[in-house]
Ligand SMILES: *[C@@H]1O[C@H](CO)[C@@H](O)[C@H](O)[C@H]1NC(C)=O
């Protein structure tokens with residue numbers, strides 16, 4: 331027999347299942363400032379179904395320098411323009427990072443790619459691929475973020491010049 335307690339439990343579960351957030355990519359921009367370093371042949375989002383968006387990216391690495399390639403990963407949050415938010419990580423040597431995996435924020439981002447990417451260690455493959463990558467919802471358990479519109483900008487540099495940049499935009503919303 332259903333008791334009042336069961337009823338409240340049921341309402342509670344129903345409520346929780348309704349308070350689901352939408353988290354999805356909204357835009358991606360890729361830029362090669364140095365066509366002798368990389369050319370980007372694919373950089374786009376695909377709407378798979380309602381509220382499900384996949385990202386694909388392909389970049390030919392034409393000449394990976396012997397000198398270290400650095401990486402900056404910066405999170406931004408929209409508030410009358412995109413403003414730096416929480417994370418701004420600089421890694422002076424991508425290859426060294428890939429070997430050591432010693433930065434929590436970058437680890438979370440790169441681990442979320444799972445087997446959707448062919449990048450693992452140096453030497454990086456001649457063509458870097460990220461395919462059918464959906465927003466990694468589990469990341470939000472490790473790194474809770476308030477609702478809002480975000481950008482994640484990743485910039486690769488060497489010899490003190492920016493060579494390539496990927497800007498990924500995503501939105502986190504809660505709805506009932
Ligand atoms: C990019 O580089 C690859 C490898 O050299 C080449 O096959 C391809 O045609 C290039 N694409 C563009 C758009 O330059």
Ligand SMILES: *[C@@H]1O[C@H](CO)[C@@H](O)[C@H](O)[C@H]1NC(C)=O
Pocket residue numbers: 444445
């Ligand atoms: C990638 O991993 C998922 C589960 O983690 C698996 O279902 C899928 O077959 C894998 N794909 C490839 C190409 O290994």
